[in-house]
Amino acid sequence: MTRFASRLDNVQASAIRELFALLGKPGIISFAGGFPDAALCDAEGIAAASQQAISRYPMVALQYGASEGFAPLREWIAGSMSSPGAATEAARIVVTTGSQQAIDLLGKVLLEPGDVALVEQPTFLATIQAFRLYGARLIGIPTDADGADVDALERLIAQHSPKLVYLIPTFGNPSGGLMTQERRRRVVEIARHAPQTVFVEDNPYGELWFDRPPPASIYSVAAADRELVDRFVYLGSFSKILTPGLRCGWMAAPADLLARAVMVKQFADANTSTLAQVTTYCYLDSGRLPATVERVRRVYSDRARAMGDALDAKFPVNSLRFERPQGGLFYWVRVAGDVDAPKLIRAGVDRGVAVVPGSAFYAEQPDAQTMRLSFATAGSDAIEQGVARLADAYRELGGRPS
């Protein structure tokens, strides 16, 4: 019998994975995915960029590369993160195999059994699992639609001296929430008095705003102070604005942490696909990104409105609690009143609509009445129909307005 490492005891096959097994059902309308709509990708532009990558940079794109990443891509990323008065240098950037890898590298260089990491309640499922695989104890920060509760954050830091704090302040997965500018500034102030803690801002959704751009990133607020920023880490991704197919993300981090992350990346996958990196760079260099992002924002904004309108129209008043997201891909919904959310989710699958149970997104004390609905991949008509099916399931289960 193979003896597996005990670190595996800290995680379990995801509840979402089990749900996905049900999704093969014909005709199902899925709000369950955590991914963008591949049909919105600029396939033509990406194809052209991959040709250019091979014709312009064959000895880079077809060879192993530095674990840090392709230098022109690192330069581009650093430039995109710089703001007036706060430059980010390419030397702070490592290109990662999706930002998922950055999460894994952070766990590997920082976390060991018994260490505490603070995460929002709810937060990204794969972060919980990645950190637990390194033995960390995850403690949840109370969070609302305006982001993490900063007073609670301050108390939890004093209480636990965590190795790291992990936040998705902008259109978070699954919460869809947006941390206010005031709270972002408070996080930076709190960091001043927590010298043993690394603050991680994961921002894969920031470009997907609807009516107005979100407040400046926590990282850019911290970057105004050259010493303080050395305890801040920023994770970015091209998956939601360009394509998930290239698996190109990045981490901005201080020199000591970056050197260690690059070393462990060397032994994790040597380097992120050079062809993918150079293709990404050629795409960025082509100048097509702004128009693509503009188009993607408009589509998601329309779908978000369709989903909000349908939830309002199809469900009884006060049967659901949710805020309309200002960007990103998700509605985070709490089922109020007299219907059990897990039962509703199962009944929804029977009626041909899939959503994700919210419990999986909690590091502790899950709220079983929550669920995540993605509006990313269904058109407005399908959204309306899917929500109607879920509302039918709700009534079938005896749901009444509270």
Add this chain to the structure above:
Amino acid sequence: MTRFASRLDNVQASAIRELFALLGKPGIISFAGGFPDAALCDAEGIAAASQQAISRYPMVALQYGASEGFAPLREWIAGSMSSPGAATEAARIVVTTGSQQAIDLLGKVLLEPGDVALVEQPTFLATIQAFRLYGARLIGIPTDADGADVDALERLIAQHSPKLVYLIPTFGNPSGGLMTQERRRRVVEIARHAPQTVFVEDNPYGELWFDRPPPASIYSVAAADRELVDRFVYLGSFSKILTPGLRCGWMAAPADLLARAVMVKQFADANTSTLAQVTTYCYLDSGRLPATVERVRRVYSDRARAMGDALDAKFPVNSLRFERPQGGLFYWVRVAGDVDAPKLIRAGVDRGVAVVPGSAFYAEQPDAQTMRLSFATAGSDAIEQGVARLADAYRELGGRPS
């Protein structure tokens, strides 16, 4: 001060990395790389495959994918590994971000502090480091040009009950050695009596044979016994025959191990770039691989001969000990007699030739008189000239025939 995880104390920035910093010198002839020659890649075929990937499979190539990998690619890989009487099913395959990731996943699912892993002396540097990051204690198996010493292997297994045994039996890095058919069979027999040990065969170089194909893989010998093969793992790679730029490798493993590897991969990088996977598949499907591999073999064979001839011609008789490799990318050379190899390597850099010190490739008791010379990326003339420079350095240091 950031508190890093103590697992980092088990590794150090590689000696090779430090050497590479010296390689910027103009006019240097490098035998130091561990990589294939990117100029031998079928750039045109890869570019065509990446176009096809996007035009034929846009919703796969531009989207997230299953952590296991793209199903048609897994099928192709399984087919390529099957042999008469021993089929390998696609269900045993996970596509990895280079075979480096497979090594990392194996460490993560199997190794914990105090566990023993057996590796050849010398072996692949990044395997040593990857396994040490999970706290494993690495113990070396005495190895010669015919592969690991199987009697020693049997003794070491009895003594240490290792979690895993890691072998590169075919044109290994750095040894260039080729394990005999007889020893391969012995490994499988030894496994029969070591039910708590997983046997890993890493085979990135197997296709790069010169005059005749190597003996059947250890995995395929084990695969004739459906129960026994469940303790064998095989790592493959497209990096040396197609391009390292796609970062596509794979692992074949039994169901219990595969399920855990796929789970931890989900939290390590979600999936290997789908565009890279589909591009790889489209290339394989195009039928161009056999001709490419044929061409690559011929070039490396010529370069290997050029290097062997130059080493024989330029160095005094008996000053070096090496076997001519029958495939792969490397000469493994021991400096005999009265010259200190680390000094020779430094003097070589001064004279414009770079090789890699062998010490870094030992898990324990390094032999400082060894060095690795790659013939992969220099043409025959440059090989002759580089070896001549190294021989000049040898004489400058007072080297005499022993």
